[in-house]
Amino acid sequence: MLTISGVSKSYGGRTLFEDATLQVNRGDRIGLVGPNGAGKSTLFSLILGEESADEGTMTFQRGVSVGFLPQESAPAGEETVLQLATAASDDHDHHVEAKAKQILAGLSFRQKDFDRPAKEMSGGWVMRAHLARLLVQEPDLLMLDEPTNHLDLEALLWFQEYLKGYPGAILMISHDREFLNQLVGSIVEIRLTKLIRYRGNYNEYLEQREAQEEQLLAAYNNQQKEIAHLMAFVTRFRAKASKAAQAQSKLKQVERMERIDAPEADDAKIKFRFPQPPRSGLKAITLKNIHHAYGSNVVYSGMDFEAQRGERIVLVGPNGAGKSTLLKILAGALQPQQGERILGHNVRCGYLAQYRQDTMDVSRTVLEEALDTPSRITEQTVRTILGSFLFRGDDVFKRVSVLSGGEKSRLSLVKMLLDPPNLLLMDEPTTHLDMPSIEALLYALEQYEGTLIFISHDVYFIREIGNKVVHVNAGRLTDYAGDYQYYLDKTAATSARAALTAGARSENKAPVEKKIDRKEQKRLEAEERQAKSKERKKRQDEVTRLEKAIAALEARQAELTLSLESPETYSKPGAAMGINRELAGVSDELETMTAQWEKAAATLAEFENTQAG
Numbered sequence: 001m002l003t004i005s006g007v008s009k010s011y012g013g014r015t016l017f018e019d020a021t022l023q024v025n026r027g028d029r030i031g032l033v034g035p036n037g038a039g040k041s042t043l044f045s046l047i048l049g050e051e052s053a054d055e056g057t058m059t060f061q062r063g064v065s066v067g068f069l070p071q072e073s074a075p076a077g078e079e080t081v082l083q084l085a086t087a088a089s090d091d092h093d094h095h096v097e098a099k100a101k102q103i104l105a106g107l108s109f110r111q112k113d114f115d116r117p118a119k120e121m122s123g124g125w126v127m128r129a130h131l132a133r134l135l136v137q138e139p140d141l142l143m144l145d146e147p148t149n150h151l152d153l154e155a156l157l158w159f160q161e162y163l164k165g166y167p168g169a170i171l172m173i174s175h176d177r178e179f180l181n182q183l184v185g186s187i188v189e190i191r192l193t194k195l196i197r198y199r200g201n202y203n204e205y206l207e208q209r210e211a212q213e214e215q216l217l218a219a220y221n222n223q224q225k226e227i228a229h230l231m232a233f234v235t236r237f238r239a240k241a242s243k244a245a246q247a248q249s250k251l252k253q254v255e256r257m258e259r260i261d262a263p264e265a266d267d268a269k270i271k272f273r274f275p276q277p278p279r280s281g282l283k284a285i286t287l288k289n290i291h292h293a294y295g296s297n298v299v300y301s302g303m304d305f306e307a308q309r310g311e312r313i314v315l316v317g318p319n320g321a322g323k324s325t326l327l328k329i330l331a332g333a334l335q336p337q338q339g340e341r342i343l344g345h346n347v348r349c350g351y352l353a354q355y356r357q358d359t360m361d362v363s364r365t366v367l368e369e370a371l372d373t374p375s376r377i378t379e380q381t382v383r384t385i386l387g388s389f390l391f392r393g394d395d396v397f398k399r400v401s402v403l404s405g406g407e408k409s410r411l412s413l414v415k416m417l418l419d420p421p422n423l424l425l426m427d428e429p430t431t432h433l434d435m436p437s438i439e440a441l442l443y444a445l446e447q448y449e450g451t452l453i454f455i456s457h458d459v460y461f462i463r464e465i466g467n468k469v470v471h472v473n474a475g476r477l478t479d480y481a482g483d484y485q486y487y488l489d490k491t492a493a494t495s496a497r498a499a500l501t502a503g504a505r506s507e508n509k510a511p512v513e514k515k516i517d518r519k520e521q522k523r524l525e526a527e528e529r530q531a532k533s534k535e536r537k538k539r540q541d542e543v544t545r546l547e548k549a550i551a552a553l554e555a556r557q558a559e560l561t562l563s564l565e566s567p568e569t570y571s572k573p574g575a576a577m578g579i580n581r582e583l584a585g586v587s588d589e590l591e592t593m594t595a596q597w598e599k600a601a602a603t604l605a606e607f608e609n610t611q612a613g
Helices: 040-048 081-085 094-106 123-137 153-164 177-183 202-237 244-256 323-331 366-371 379-388 393-397 405-418 435-447 459-465 484-491 493-501 518-565 567-571 575-612
Strands: 002-011 014-024 029-033 055-060 066-069 141-145 169-173 186-191 194-199 283-294 297-308 312-316 338-343 349-352 423-427 451-455 468-473 476-480
Touching (some): 014 040, 014 055, 014 194, 029 040, 029 177, 029 202, 040 141, 040 169, 066 123, 081 094, 081 123, 094 153, 153 177, 169 177, 177 202, 177 459, 194 202, 202 244, 283 323, 297 323, 297 451, 312 323, 312 459, 323 349, 323 451, 349 405, 366 379, 366 393, 366 405, 379 393, 379 405, 379 435, 405 435, 435 459, 476 484, 518 575, 567 575
Parallel strands (some): 029 169, 029 186, 066 141, 141 169, 312 451, 312 468, 349 423, 423 451
Antiparallel strands (some): 002 055, 186 194, 283 338, 468 476
C-alpha cells in the first residue's frame, strides 16, 4: 500500500534519514517511536507530500486514500460539529450522519453539541471533531500524531476499542504506552537515521531491543578484545625482522575488519533523590457538603470527599462529570457556592492545572527559573532533571517568555518536583511529555511521600501510580479502595466500553463467533483459577499488613500510656505534653487503621464466600 524506499533527508547538515526503508501493508497497525527530534513528524510530512526527500521515493498503490490527524491546531470554520464530522461525505447520505453521531457520542460529545458551530469550542474539542471526521471517512491509511492528547479516559477507551475494528491500516505516533500495547502489531523505531521494524506491541519491542542491544554489546566487546590482541602482537613484533611479515599481516587483518559500532546508550534514567515534603496530618484534605453549579448546570449538590496522607487517588469518569472542577475546588482555585474545604494539619497544597497559568518570571531563563527553589540542589543536578523533561543542551538558556505552552507546562512540573508540597494535585501531568519524560515523572512520584490526587488519560501512568480510584459521575463520587485494575474488575468497565462501540463500526465488521476447543478451554479455566488465587492473596496480604500495623500502633500506645503513668515523666518539663500529643496521633491513626482493617477483612470474606458459592 505504501513503500518507502531509500529515503534520505537532512536539515542544515543534520541527517534525519539515510537510506531509510519501510513497507506499510493493508491492515497494518504500526507505532512510530523515537526520541524528540528523531524525525517522526518529518517522516509524516514526507509521506503526506508536504516535504520532499533529498533522495529516495514514497510510493502509494493506485487509489489509496490517506487521512491525517495532526497533533495540534486543526482548523474550524463556520460549520457545525456534525457538519465537520461528515465533511467530504455526501450530506444526503443518512447512514453517514448516523455513523457520525455514534462516533461523536463515543468521543464524549453530547447531542446538543452536534449543531454548535465548531469554532465556538476549545481546540481540544475541535481536534475530536476532526478525529470523528477521519473515522467517518475511513481512509485506507489512517495517520495519527498523538491522537490521545485531547481525550479524557472514557473517550480514549472508546477510541481504543473502535480502532481495534478499523478496516484500514494505521500509522501512529504516540507516547501512550498502554494505547500502543493495545493496538499495534509492530513498532517502527527511528534510530541512527534508519527505520527499524520490530514485530509485536510496545512492550515486546522493548524486550526485543534490549536483547539486540545485549547481543550487539557482546559482539562489540568481543571484537574490541580481538583488535586489542592483534594490535598487541603488531606493536610487539613489527620491528623484529623475523616477525615483521606476520605483524603486517595481522595489521591488515585489523584494517579489513568491518567494525561494529559501540551501542548508543539510551538517556540514563535519573537516579536523583527528589526533595521530600514535610509530613502532614493523617487527614490531608476534606470537603464537606459541596454545592457548585455553572449557571443552570449543577455539578455538585452536597458532595463530600476525603483524602488521607499517602493516598494516590486517580479521578476517573466521563467528560463533563466534574473531575477538573473537583480538582480546582480541592486546590482552592475555585470557591464552591456552598460547603467547606478543610486542609489537614501542616498541609501545603500544590496544583498543576491542565492549562497552566503563566506564574513564572518570564525574564528568567529556564535554568534560572528552575534554580529558584528553597531546596539546596546543585546546578548540575537541576540540569539533569531539566534534561529528563526535554530541556536539553542550550534549551536551558531559553527565556521563559519564548516558551510554548507545552514547555511552560514541563517547566512547572520540574519546579513542583524540586520543591514538592505534601498535597499534590495534578490535571493531565503527562501531556506534552515523551516516554522517557513520563518515566522520569514516574520515578519522581514513586519516591514522593506526600498525598497525590490526579486526573490522567494515560492508562500506563494510572496503573503505575494510582492506589485508589474515585469515579466521578453526575455529581456523585464512588470510592474504590484499590488500584485501576481493581476498579475495572469491580465495574466491568472494559466490557462496558466495548458495548458502547458496538454498531459504531463499518457494516462489514460483524462480530465473528470464535470456537474454543477443549484444550483452549482448560487453559482459560487454569488462567481464571490463577487470577482468583492471585486476587485472594492480594486481599489476604492487605489484611495481614493492616494487622501488623495495628499491632505496632497498639504496642506504641501501651508504651506511651505507661510513660504517662511514670512519675519520672513529670520531672522533665514538657515531656508529658509531648507524650500526650504523640499518644493522640497514635490513637487517631489506630482508629483509621482499624476501620481500614474492618473494610479489608469484610472484602476478603465477601470474596471467599463468592468463590465458595
